[in-house]
Amino acid sequence: MSGIWSQSCTEIVRNLEGIPARIDFIQGRLLRNLRHGQSQNAIVQCCVDYLKLTNGAASIRDLELKTGYERRHLENLFSSNVGVSPKTLSRIFRFQWFYKKWARVPSFDHLKEDVHEYFYDEAHFNKEFKRMTGFSPKHFFLKVPNQFGRQLSFPQ
Numbered sequence: 001m002s003g004i005w006s007q008s009c010t011e012i013v014r015n016l017e018g019i020p021a022r023i024d025f026i027q028g029r030l031l032r033n034l035r036h037g038q039s040q041n042a043i044v045q046c047c048v049d050y051l052k053l054t055n056g057a058a059s060i061r062d063l064e065l066k067t068g069y070e071r072r073h074l075e076n077l078f079s080s081n082v083g084v085s086p087k088t089l090s091r092i093f094r095f096q097w098f099y100k101k102w103a104r105v106p107s108f109d110h111l112k113e114d115v116h117e118y119f120y121d122e123a124h125f126n127k128e129f130k131r132m133t134g135f136s137p138k139h140f141f142l143k144v145p146n147q148f149g150r151q152l153s154f155p156q
Helices: 003-015 019-035 042-053 060-067 071-081 086-104 108-118 122-133 137-143 147-153
Strands: none
Touching: 003 019, 042 060, 042 071, 042 086, 060 071, 060 086, 071 086, 086 108, 086 122, 122 137
């Protein structure tokens, strides 16, 4: 991205009030740049919307049944239109769901039951958590402040 683009975005972001408005603006600009010159694929959009709706809990088999297309075709469409596989996007949505929920509660103990809804077991959760953050859940909860996440969850 050019310096002019980043300068114009920086100026606009400075004038927006609140973190949610700033994040929405930046995300919208980045998505617009990503999509520039590309036509949206309705199948991919349907799958992305479904994965987001289910917080990443839908399987690739669910996407096959929903669209009528085979796994390999969906993976190719995702690769060329999204840049990541449906499985990777599911992981991102699951982690995003968890992170937003964690930002709203005082401790991880309040989330233990919910975690099992989206992850097979605690080992699976720990592995995914470390993949997304670089930290074990225990280290993250004890050592990493979550002010950014809390501001996203509770807009001012």
